[in-house]
Each structure stands twice: as structure tokens, then as C-alpha cells.
Amino acid sequence: MNLADKAARGGGVTLAFQAVKFVVQTASLILLARLLTPEDFGIVAMVVAITGAADLIRDFGLSLAAVQAKQLSDAERTNLFWANTGIGFVCCVLVSAAAPLIVWIYDKPELLPIVFAVAGVFVVSGAATQFRAELMRSLRFTALSTTDVLANAIGVGTAVLLALSGAGYWAIVAQLVMVAVATLVLSALICRWRPGLPRRDVSIKRFFRFGGGLLGTQLLGYATKNVDSIAIGAMYGSTTLGLYNRAYQLLMTPLNQINAPLTNVALPVLAKVQDNPVTYGRYLAKAQLIGGYVTASALAISAGVAEPLITVAFGEQWPAVAPIFALLAIGGIFRSVAQICYWVYLSHGLTGAQLRLYLFLRPAVIVITLAGLPWGAVGVAAASSIGFLVDWLVTLWHVHRVAGVDSMMLLRNSLRAILLFGAPAGLLAFAGSHLFVAPLASLTAGVACALAGATVSAALFPTVRSDLTTMLDFARRALGRPPRPPKEVVDRSPLPRSGRRDDRGGTAAGSAGTITLWDYLTIIKKRWRIFLTVLVMTLAVALSASAATPQTYIARSEATMQLGVVGTPRQISDRYPQALSLTRSFAALATSAAVLEPVIGRLGLDTSVESLARDIEVTIPNHTVTMKIAVTAPTAEGAAQIADAVAEQLADFTGQMIQIEQPDMLKLAVIPASVPEFASTPRRGLTMFTGAVTGLMLAVIAAVSWDWQLSRRRIRADRLHAQLGS
Numbered sequence: 001m002n003l004a005d006k007a008a009r010g011g012g013v014t015l016a017f018q019a020v021k022f023v024v025q026t027a028s029l030i031l032l033a034r035l036l037t038p039e040d041f042g043i044v045a046m047v048v049a050i051t052g053a054a055d056l057i058r059d060f061g062l063s064l065a066a067v068q069a070k071q072l073s074d075a076e077r078t079n080l081f082w083a084n085t086g087i088g089f090v091c092c093v094l095v096s097a098a099a100p101l102i103v104w105i106y107d108k109p110e111l112l113p114i115v116f117a118v119a120g121v122f123v124v125s126g127a128a129t130q131f132r133a134e135l136m137r138s139l140r141f142t143a144l145s146t147t148d149v150l151a152n153a154i155g156v157g158t159a160v161l162l163a164l165s166g167a168g169y170w171a172i173v174a175q176l177v178m179v180a181v182a183t184l185v186l187s188a189l190i191c192r193w194r195p196g197l198p199r200r201d202v203s204i205k206r207f208f209r210f211g212g213g214l215l216g217t218q219l220l221g222y223a224t225k226n227v228d229s230i231a232i233g234a235m236y237g238s239t240t241l242g243l244y245n246r247a248y249q250l251l252m253t254p255l256n257q258i259n260a261p262l263t264n265v266a267l268p269v270l271a272k273v274q275d276n277p278v279t280y281g282r283y284l285a286k287a288q289l290i291g292g293y294v295t296a297s298a299l300a301i302s303a304g305v306a307e308p309l310i311t312v313a314f315g316e317q318w319p320a321v322a323p324i325f326a327l328l329a330i331g332g333i334f335r336s337v338a339q340i341c342y343w344v345y346l347s348h349g350l351t352g353a354q355l356r357l358y359l360f361l362r363p364a365v366i367v368i369t370l371a372g373l374p375w376g377a378v379g380v381a382a383a384s385s386i387g388f389l390v391d392w393l394v395t396l397w398h399v400h401r402v403a404g405v406d407s408m409m410l411l412r413n414s415l416r417a418i419l420l421f422g423a424p425a426g427l428l429a430f431a432g433s434h435l436f437v438a439p440l441a442s443l444t445a446g447v448a449c450a451l452a453g454a455t456v457s458a459a460l461f462p463t464v465r466s467d468l469t470t471m472l473d474f475a476r477r478a479l480g481r482p483p484r485p486p487k488e489v490v491d492r493s494p495l496p497r498s499g500r501r502d503d504r505g506g507t508a509a510g511s512a513g514t515i516t517l518w519d520y521l522t523i524i525k526k527r528w529r530i531f532l533t534v535l536v537m538t539l540a541v542a543l544s545a546s547a548a549t550p551q552t553y554i555a556r557s558e559a560t561m562q563l564g565v566v567g568t569p570r571q572i573s574d575r576y577p578q579a580l581s582l583t584r585s586f587a588a589l590a591t592s593a594a595v596l597e598p599v600i601g602r603l604g605l606d607t608s609v610e611s612l613a614r615d616i617e618v619t620i621p622n623h624t625v626t627m628k629i630a631v632t633a634p635t636a637e638g639a640a641q642i643a644d645a646v647a648e649q650l651a652d653f654t655g656q657m658i659q660i661e662q663p664d665m666l667k668l669a670v671i672p673a674s675v676p677e678f679a680s681t682p683r684r685g686l687t688m689f690t691g692a693v694t695g696l697m698l699a700v701i702a703a704v705s706w707d708w709q710l711s712r713r714r715i716r717a718d719r720l721h722a723q724l725g726s
Contacts, residue, residue, distance in 0.1 A: 020149050022253065022254060024149065024153050024156055025152060028156040028159065028160070028175070029253065030313050030314065031160050031163075032159060032160065032163055032171065032172070033246060033318060034314070034315055035160070035164065035171075036163055036168065036172070037242070037621050038239045038241075038242030038243050039238045039239050039242055039621075040169040040171075040242065041169075041241075041242040041245045042233060042237070042240070042241035042242030042243075042245060043110065043111065043114070043238050043242075044114060044172045044173060045229055045233065045238075045241050045242065045245040046102075046106050046229075046230075046233045046238065046241065047114045047118055048118065048176075049229040049230045049233065050105075050226075050230060051118050052222060052226060053222050053223070053226075054091040054094065054119075057091055057219075058087050058088040058091045058126045059126075059129055060083070060087055060208070062080050062130075062208070063084075063129050063130070063136075065208075066080055066134075066137060066207065067136045067137050072137065073202070074193075075196075076204055076207070077130060078195045078196045078199065078202075079199060079204045080129075080204055081130040081131075081195040082198040084127070084129040084130055085123070085126045085127045086126075088122045088124070088125060088129075089122075089123050089126070091119075091126075092119045092122045095118070095122065096115070096119045098115075099112050099115040099116060099119075100112070103115075105234060106234060107678070114173055117177065118173065118176060120177070121176055121180045124180040124181055124184050125180050125184070127184055128183050128184035128187050128188070131187035131188050131191045131193070132144065132183075132187050134191050134193050135147075135187065135190070135191055140190075143190045143191075147183060147186040147190060150182065150186055151179050151183040152179060154178050154179070154182040155174075155175040155176070155179035156175065158171075158174050158175060158178045159171045159174060159178075220355070220358040220359065220363075223366060223693065224362045224387070227366050227369060227370065228244070228369050228370075228381075228384055229241060229244065229245065229248070231380070232373075232376075232377055232380060235680075236377070239619050240617075241377075243321050243324065243377060244381070246318065246321050247325035247328055247377075247381070248328060250313070250321075250325055251328045251329055251332050254295070254298060255332055270284065270343055270347035277404070281405070281409075284340065284343070284410075285409065285410075287340065287343070288337070288340045288410060288413055288414070289413070289417070289467055289471050291336045291337045291339050292336075292337055292413060292417025292418065292421075293417045293421060293422075293468065293471060294471075295333075296336050296337055296417060296422045297421055297422035297454070299329045299332045299333050300329070300330075300333060300418075300422040300425055300429075301426055301446075302325070302329045303325075303327075303329035303330050303426055303430075304326075304425075304426040304428070304430035304431075304432075304433060304446055305430070305432075305433045305447065306322045306323070306325050307319075307322040307326075307439075308440070308442035308443040309443055310325060312440055312443050316584065323378050323381075324378055324381045327381035327384075327385055328381045330385045331384050331385030331386075331387075333418060333422065334389045334391070335392075337392060337414040338388070338395055338396075340410060341395040341396060341399045344399045344403050344405055345399070350403060353398075356704075357395070359697070360701060361390075361391060361394050362391075363694065363697045363698070364390070365387035365388065365390065365391050366387075366694075368383055369383050370383070371383050372384070396410060413467075416463055416464065416467070417464075417467065420457055420463075420464050421454060421458075421464055424453045424454075425450040425451075425457070427453070428449040428450050428452065428453035429446040429447065429449055429450035430446065431449060432445040432446040432447075432448060432449030433445060433446035523704055523707045524699075524703050526703075526707065527702075527706050527707055530699075530702050530703050531699045531700070531702065531703045532699070533702075534695065534703075535695040535696065537695075538691055538698055539688070541691065542687050542688055542691025542692075542694075543687075543688070543691070545682075546682045546687040549681060549682035549687075550634065550681075551681065551682070552633065552634060552639075552679060552681045553635060553676045553679055553680055554630055554631065554676060555631050555633070555636070555639035555642070555643040555673040555674070555675065556628055556630045556631075556643060556673055557628075557629045557631075557643040557644050557646070557647040557670065557671060557672055557673035558627065558628055558629070559586075559626070559627045559629065559647045559650055559651055559669070559671075560626045560627070560671070561582060561583050561586075561625035561668060561669075579625045580625060583620060583624075583626075584620065586627065586650065587620055589653065590616065590618045590627065590646060590650050591613040593609045595646060595649050595650050595653055596609045596612050596649075597609060598649050599612070599642065599645045599646055600612065602645060602649075603641060603642065603645055605642075615632045615642075616629065616630070616646060617629075617630045618630075627647075627650075629643055629646055629650075629673075636676045637675055639673070640672075640673045643673035647668075647670045647671075647672075650668065651669075654668055
């Protein structure tokens, strides 16, 4: 079996197992969404959004460094195992020590035990790292996929059982722990390699050089992908973060099931042919088709049918997730087609060049994402999609510059798949989803219209047909069948790779053209004055912004549907479904003019109905008849007064609407709001934390840029001196 057949077979096996894993994780999303509340998901997401960076440090890029290496001895593998396990232990200690800081940032004491529980996962995951790397390096994709599927099934089963028993957010924490433990046990049992004792005479510095650059890139990428969750959780609370987290997880479930496993297949294959530009370009173009036609098209269709999809999957209590998911799915399209650039960096060993780009690019994406924060979770989702579009375009340009890859070919292929295939299918899915009122019928109609649109696109455009034929040949190889002869040739060959450019504008091959993480630390040490100046200035700006931000307070009142005590127990029980339905209807009235106009008149507020409605958020906990009304206002007393007035006016207004023989059997009871003791904004802890992270990024960029400029000046001066001397 040649390398192409191995790659296709490995990709086919991986995608088949990932389909099973996708079903398992989707079932987890659906079941847990019906058993837990948005606040439960939001509380765990607060912890994971921050501590997830430690998981990247735990890996330190050593897993992919081992896979990418052309030669790897057993002693080196053993030392890598102990290095990952040791780093995992250090991460566990550091995260545990940082638990009070995380509690302070979010102002939620219940996060403390969750942080301790999650910290232990790093030790277990660190021990599993090199077992999984060995399975990848040996191209044992079936074994690797089997461990993923079984570990996730064990984690999901544990979470569902605990959720049914009323464990709340601890069910999600248990899922994280069980997946890590099961992954370690299964990987160690399936892998044929066993680590020995560490050896001091065997160096693994070359792996740390590769992994150091990759780690910096991954940390910047992680910050880009999680700054939205941290900011939403700190500014809007665990409930809003829970809604955003469900939309984000529904997006990332298919993305992770495709992108990460295909990286496991593509990286060893592309690394083996990196010295053959023609073969490398051909493999790269074929691999790109999966991201363009499969992943991107599926996300476009999902965005089109977001509303009925969320209702069918999560239930009618999660309608606020739909617009967030639709916008995130559009951004996911750009993330899926950008995956090919990540493979180029890794397969060529260009982690230093990737880190150098991300030092500038990822902070820009973070700024774009945070720009949507004033508009809530929906605004953050829209801004995040714009940020990932910018990230994709800039990265395409950069891989051409450093690796000689034909970026225009990659751009043409992606745009062809998106504009001629995915976008029409997504638009028709949106139109079809509005043909019916029932959610399941709307979802079915939307998907059917999308499939019809995809069929028409394939019939109208020969290039689309050619791409689909190539993917069909890939599927045949994956099943062990010979590919059919191609009927037409489409230009997918990249320009010959001319070599990687170094900092002086020349070219360099191998690791000589790569700047590692240690090089950046050396630069910072040399330019420490610039580094400290920029860092202090950024912290000063953050402190000034915190001081200049006006204070706001959030007060919460409750309005609960009372079933009354008139009638038999069976009659009282029969009224519960009616109360659930009425509660959802009444929640929509809380921000209507019929309720808010009397409130404005009674309290003498100088505002409009539309403006006041934007400051009110109404949520309904799962399987309850309670409406929680949260009001944001400039003063603590004002927030409490408005929250009470809205709840009381809603009770009066809805009391007139309930027309039954005995009105006392069904009515709203109001629980007044407490006057908040602390302001909700500005969150000085979050502001200073964000300022410190941003300041570190800008300080590194300033130090590196300053050093680069001085180096260029010295080079010009040396050249001029040499010319004058000659």
C-alpha cells in the first residue's frame, strides 16, 4: 500500500470513528442541555476558559514534535513521556495555586472546588500524551480513534447518570475527569510501547525547540478562541455564558471531530513528502477539499437552520442560543478552511514563523472579538466571525511567504467550495426552514432545500463536479478500492517551493530559518526597557479605563407561577404543563410596551421602552415556572426598584389575562429584588487581568520589532561598510 492509499485509508478510518464520536458527543450535548441549566454550563465554562491554557502548556507541543520528527529513538520517547508527565504535574500545582485568583476574577466562590478537580486532569493527560503520539506516528489510526470513542462514551455516560441524580454542574466536571482517565488507560493498553526510566545522557532539546514555538502559537490561538468566554462570563454572568457555551460547543463538536483527527492523519503524511513540492502540493489540495466541501458546507447549512435545529436538539427553553450559534457557525467556515495553513506550518517545521505571525495577528483578532462585547453574546459571536475571516486571509498570505505554497490556489479552491457550493446550500436551508411552523418540519425542509441546492451547484459548475469526484476517489481509497481515472484536470498544483525566508529577506532551509521560543526570551532580556515600558503603559491604560467606566448594578427579582391548592392532587398536577407554557409566554411580555410603559410612568424614568428593554434580561430555569428578571441600572437602589416594578407590573398585567373560573388557582407571585451591594461594572479584576495579558503581548511585539529594526540597521551598515572597503 503506497503513501497515498495509507493516507486515504487512515483518513477514512478516522472519519468513520469520528462519526461515531460525533454521535456520542452530540447526544451528550442534547441530553445534558435537557437535564442541566445554562448557569451550570456557564459555571464550568468560566473555569475551563482560563485553565484550558494549562492543558496546552502540559503538552508543550511535544506530542506533535514527536510525530513530526523523522527519527525518534526509544530513549528519546521515554524522556518525552517523563517530560510531559512532569509538566502536567507542575500545571496541576500552578492551577491549584491560582484558584483564589480565578474566584476573584469572576467573584464566584463556588468555582474553587471545580478548579481543584480540573487541575488533577493535567497530570493524567500529561501521562497519556506520548502514548497517543506513538499511535499517531505509527499510523495506527484505528487504535487512536477507538480510544477517543470509548473514552468519550465513558465520560458521557458518567455525566448523564450524575445529571439524572441531580449533581448539577458536577456532572460536567466528572465528564472531564473520566474522559482524561479513560484516555490514559485505553491508550496505554493499546499502545505497544512502554516507557522506561528517564535517561540523562539522551537529549530532547530539539523537541523542546519545535514544541516551544508551537506552544507559543497554540497559547495565542487559545487566547483568541477563549477570550470571548472569559469576557462574557465576567461581564454578563454564568447564565449568558452558559447560552454562549452551548452554541460554541455545538459548533466545536463537528469541527473537533474533523479537524483534529485529520491533523493526526495529514501531519505524518505531509511531513514525509515535504521535500517533494509537486507531491506535497497535490496532497495539500486534496486535503483542503474536506475542509471546503464537507466541514464548511455543513456549517453553512447549520447556520441556515439554526433556529429549528436548536429547538429540536435542546428544547424550547434555549431559543437565545440560535442566533449565537448561527453567527459562530459562519465564523466556523473560515476556521475550517484555515486548517490547511496549520498543516503547512507543522509539516515544514515552521512553528517559529507561525508564532512570529501570531504575535501580531492574534491580538488583532482578540481586539475585533471584544469589540462586540457591548452587544452581548450575539455581538461577540458576530465580531468573532469577522476576526477569524481576517485571520484566515492573513495566514494564507503568510504560508506563501514562508513556505512557498501557492496561496492563490488555496484561496481559489476555498472560495469555490464556499461560494458555489456551501453558501447556496446555506441560503436555501434558511429559506426552507421558514416554510413550516413546527420545528422538526422546518428542520427537515431546510436540510432538504440545502441538499437540492448542493445538487444544482454540482450540476451547473464543472469545477465543483471535479472537486466532488476527487473526494469520491478519496472515499474509494479509504474503503480499499482503486480510484476511478480522472475525467478532467483542474489546476491545483502549487508553484515550486522556493524555500523559506529568513529575517534578512533571504532564504533558509531546515531549522535555521525558525525562531524558537527561547530566541524570543533572549530578545526580551536584551530589550527589557522597551518591554517594561510598553507593559506599564498598557496597565496604566487599563487602570484608567477601569476608573473612567461608569458603575452599573444588577438587581434580580422573581415572578413565580402559583398553581394554587384548589382541586384534587390530580387536578393540580394537570395544571403544571399549562403553567410551563404560560411562563414562557409571560417571559416575552416582561420587555413589552404593555409592561414597561406603566413602569416608566410610575417611577418617573427618563428613558424609552426600547432603551429600558435592553437593560432587562428574563430567564427561566429548566423545568420551572419561575421567571428571573435581571435589571441593569446606574444605581443599586434604582436597579432594585425597576426590577420590583417590572415583576409587579407583569403580575398585574398577566393576572388580567388569565380567564378561568377560579383566578386564585393560577397567578404570579413576586419575590422582591435585593439591593445589590457591589457594582457589576466595571469589573476591575477582569480589566486588569485583560490589561496584563494584552500588555504582555504588546510588550513582546514591541521588543521583537525594536530588535528587528536594529538588526536591519546593522545589516545595512555592515553592507555599506563592506562596499566602501572594497
